[in-house]
Amino acid sequence: MGSVMSRRSKPLATLANNIEEYVSAILLFVMFLVAFINVLSRYLLKASLAFIEEIEVNFFVWVTLLGIAIAFKKDSHLNMGFLKEKTSQRVQKSLTILGLVLSLLVFIVVAYLSTILIYMEITIYHTSSMALDIPMWIYYTGMLLCLLVVVVRILQRIARVRSR
Amino acid sequence: MISPSSLILLIFIVILLTGTPIGTALGVASIFSIWYYNYGVSVVAPNFYGNIAKFPLLAIPFFVFAGVAMERAGVAERIVKFIKALVGWLPGGLAIATVLIGTFWGAVSGSGPATAAAIGIILIPYLIGAGYGKAFSAALVATVAGLSIIIPPSVAYIIYGTILNVSIGALFIAGIIPGLILGAVLSIVAFLVSLKKGFKGIKKPSLKEVWISFKESVLGLLAPVIILGGIYAGVFTPTEAAVIAVAYSLFLGLVVYRKITFKDVVKILADSAEVSSVVMFVVAFAGLFSWAEQTAGLVEASVGWVLGLTREPLFVMLLFMTVLLFAGMFLDAISIYYIFLPIMLPIINHFNWDLIWFGVLMTINLAIGQVTPPVAVNAYVTSKISGAKLEEIGKESIPLLIAVFAVLVLLILFPQLVLWLPNLMRRGP
Numbered sequence: 001m002g003s004v005m006s007r008r009s010k011p012l013a014t015l016a017n018n019i020e021e022y023v024s025a026i027l028l029f030v031m032f033l034v035a036f037i038n039v040l041s042r043y044l045l046k047a048s049l050a051f052i053e054e055i056e057v058n059f060f061v062w063v064t065l066l067g068i069a070i071a072f073k074k075d076s077h078l079n080m081g082f083l084k085e086k087t088s089q090r091v092q093k094s095l096t097i098l099g100l101v102l103s104l105l106v107f108i109v110v111a112y113l114s115t116i117l118i119y120m121e122i123t124i125y126h127t128s129s130m131a132l133d134i135p136m137w138i139y140y141t142g143m144l145l146c147l148l149v150v151v152v153r154i155l156q157r158i159a160r161v162r163s164r
Numbered sequence: 165m166i167s168p169s170s171l172i173l174l175i176f177i178v179i180l181l182t183g184t185p186i187g188t189a190l191g192v193a194s195i196f197s198i199w200y201y202n203y204g205v206s207v208v209a210p211n212f213y214g215n216i217a218k219f220p221l222l223a224i225p226f227f228v229f230a231g232v233a234m235e236r237a238g239v240a241e242r243i244v245k246f247i248k249a250l251v252g253w254l255p256g257g258l259a260i261a262t263v264l265i266g267t268f269w270g271a272v273s274g275s276g277p278a279t280a281a282a283i284g285i286i287l288i289p290y291l292i293g294a295g296y297g298k299a300f301s302a303a304l305v306a307t308v309a310g311l312s313i314i315i316p317p318s319v320a321y322i323i324y325g326t327i328l329n330v331s332i333g334a335l336f337i338a339g340i341i342p343g344l345i346l347g348a349v350l351s352i353v354a355f356l357v358s359l360k361k362g363f364k365g366i367k368k369p370s371l372k373e374v375w376i377s378f379k380e381s382v383l384g385l386l387a388p389v390i391i392l393g394g395i396y397a398g399v400f401t402p403t404e405a406a407v408i409a410v411a412y413s414l415f416l417g418l419v420v421y422r423k424i425t426f427k428d429v430v431k432i433l434a435d436s437a438e439v440s441s442v443v444m445f446v447v448a449f450a451g452l453f454s455w456a457e458q459t460a461g462l463v464e465a466s467v468g469w470v471l472g473l474t475r476e477p478l479f480v481m482l483l484f485m486t487v488l489l490f491a492g493m494f495l496d497a498i499s500i501y502y503i504f505l506p507i508m509l510p511i512i513n514h515f516n517w518d519l520i521w522f523g524v525l526m527t528i529n530l531a532i533g534q535v536t537p538p539v540a541v542n543a544y545v546t547s548k549i550s551g552a553k554l555e556e557i558g559k560e561s562i563p564l565l566i567a568v569f570a571v572l573v574l575l576i577l578f579p580q581l582v583l584w585l586p587n588l589m590r591r592g593p
Contacts, residue, residue: 025433028225035226035407039400057217063225064216064448067441068187070434077185077442078496082538082554084183099184106191106449113209143213 020149024066027059051131058139065146069153072103096161104154111147114140169462172197176453186496187445194449194456203459208452215451216444219403220326224274225440226406227317230413231273232436235282236424237417239384243268244286246377246385249369256358257365258294259304260351262287266308267347270315271388272409274322276534278439280309280545288549296363299553302546303535303560307568308350309542310531313497315343316392317406319443320530323501324523328509331520332402333395334586338520340392341581342528346571353567383416396589443498450502458506466507477515481576484508488526492533496541500530520586521579528572535561 015022038052071077084095121127121137128135166174176193180186199205234240247261247268254260265283273279284305291301313320316336325332369377391409394400400408417424424432457463474480491500512522534542537558547554575581 021434021437022430024437025430028229028433028437029429031222032226032229032407032410035222035403036411039404039407042404053219056222057219060222060225061213061216063437064441064444067437067439068445070438071442071445074438076438077187077445078541079183079185080180080494080539081183083181095182095184098182099188102179102184102192103188106188106195109195110191110209110212113205114212116206117209140209140213 020066020069020153024063024070027063027066031056031059031063054129054131054134058142061139062142062146065143065150069146069150072100072150072153072157075157093161093164097158100154100158100161104151104158107147107150107154111144111151114144114147118144167465168197168201168460169457169465172453172456172460173462180495185445186499187449190446190449190453190499194453197456197460198452201460203456207455211452211455212448215448218326220322220332221444221447223317223322223332223403223406224319224443225436226403226410227274227319227322228278228440228443229433229436230406230409231275231278231282232432232439233410233413233417233424234272234384234387236428236432237413238421238423239272239381239387239413239416240265240269240282240286242377242381243384244283244290246374246381248290248366249374249377253365253368254355255365256355256363258287258291259296259354259358259363262291262304263308263347263351263354266305267311267315267343267350268385268388270308270311270313270343271317271392273312274317274319275439275443276309276312276531276542277545279312280306280542281549283309284546284549288546292550294363294366296358297361297560298550299556299560300357300361302543302550302552302557303564304354305549306535306540306542306546306557307561307564309546310534310568311343311346311350313531313534314339314346314524314527316340316395317402317409318527320497320501320527321523322402323447323498324505324527327501327505328519328523330523334520334589335523336392336402337396337589338524338582338586339527340585342524342571342575345574345581346528346568349567349571350564353564357563383420387412396585398589446496446498447502450499453499454502454506457503463506463510467510470511471514477517480511480515484511485525485529485572485576488529489532492530493536494539495533496539497527497530497533501526518579518583521575521582524582525572525575528568528575532565532568535565 034052035056038049041047041049084092118137118140121140172193175196176189179189179192195208198208244265247264251257251260251264265287266279269279269283273282288301288305292298312318316339318339321335321339322332325335387409390412391405394408395402395405470480488500488504491504512519534540537554540554543554543557547557
């Protein structure tokens, strides 16, 4: 758990290793702030700001993917390990790598399909968001970037598990 | 020839058993079958986005954030001190205190494993030190932590309400009375088990000590009153209540107790993002899995199968509860909602069962599943803290789970215990 502030000696490496912690912390805090302002405005101005919901929901997609990256890095995703734990060390290592490779595949496929979706949005669909009228490809591109962070973290974990 | 819906399920189960993350297993099974059966892979990316980008789900990161902030602000320690002083001197006092603290923390936190960690780290060493035994201490904390998804706020109700488009606020309010009944019944069982095993109470504190510990914890004790009172009175939606809970916990930690600094807030935010995302990873792909299964016709097949088996409501309810109980032993609660609700919904509607009532019943089954091996997320946490084995914890939790089961039967027979408060709320105070 204590990796956010560690390894002070190499600031750039620390930033690269923990970039998703910092970005997700900022995004989540902004989500909280705008949501809080929205609650206040609903009471004081008797008006709910619809565009705030849109920002929050899209930030949430990005925070979720960055959080998924953190959880891959720290090996904290939910799994059914009770059978795996009964096998030998070597089999366990292979199963861990199998699970990571499958995860990698899933996220690469979703990233690839998102790229196609972005391409279609820009060239053919041209849909925009409901409240702010922002082209959807912008939100999807944010999602794609965060998906790539997940891919990188899974690759790094595979390398770490293999060298163990 | 295997039917598409069975193949999807089979791929999911096989990958799951290898110990692969649940979200990945759901993702592989659904994406593979969508490609293999030509359901249209172009649905994958927008579906993935749409499963996360739902406004009601925002309550999850906010309630997680509030829970983590409350814990780091030192609220749990203060509550533990107060309740220990209040009931710790009774025979089995620490066990009773554990149940009460767990019940209270259930009204702050919305996740079983999070509660097991938050209160377990403080209480399990106390319990073991007082001679309660590793396995019993771990079983007790794991079972009470299950109340977290029954007592609002609850990640389980947020997911259930989002899938079925049912009022999450009404689900929250509906969970209050069942949660309190469970807290009371578990206290009695903890007391009886302690009597039988000869667990003594701790030294009785003076009235002044009790008063001081009350004063020190009163602001923490107020948190559920603000969260649930606001929802009940119709002042907040659940998501707004979550936002207020975050503001309140940050205020306690930064200003009143001064236990957290700005740097801690960054850590709290990153940890909350991680914890919420572990849930959302499953949500994102469980939504896709559920779409693939519905396209493959699992719902029609299952509904036909169930109604061919029996049309007697009581038997169907018994069947559902048994299936959910077993599913809960092997699978996490979130996937179960996504996999089973589309199948069960037509039958629930066929019998005109109240969706709020069914949501609470279903959640109690899944809370039991969080404690029972082989897959027991709460017991897994308390096993790590206490050093007791999962199987031993499972054995020690049997009397506690029988009590939970008895309450479940009571709620099935008397739906009004669940529905009275939300109906009162719907009519307006």
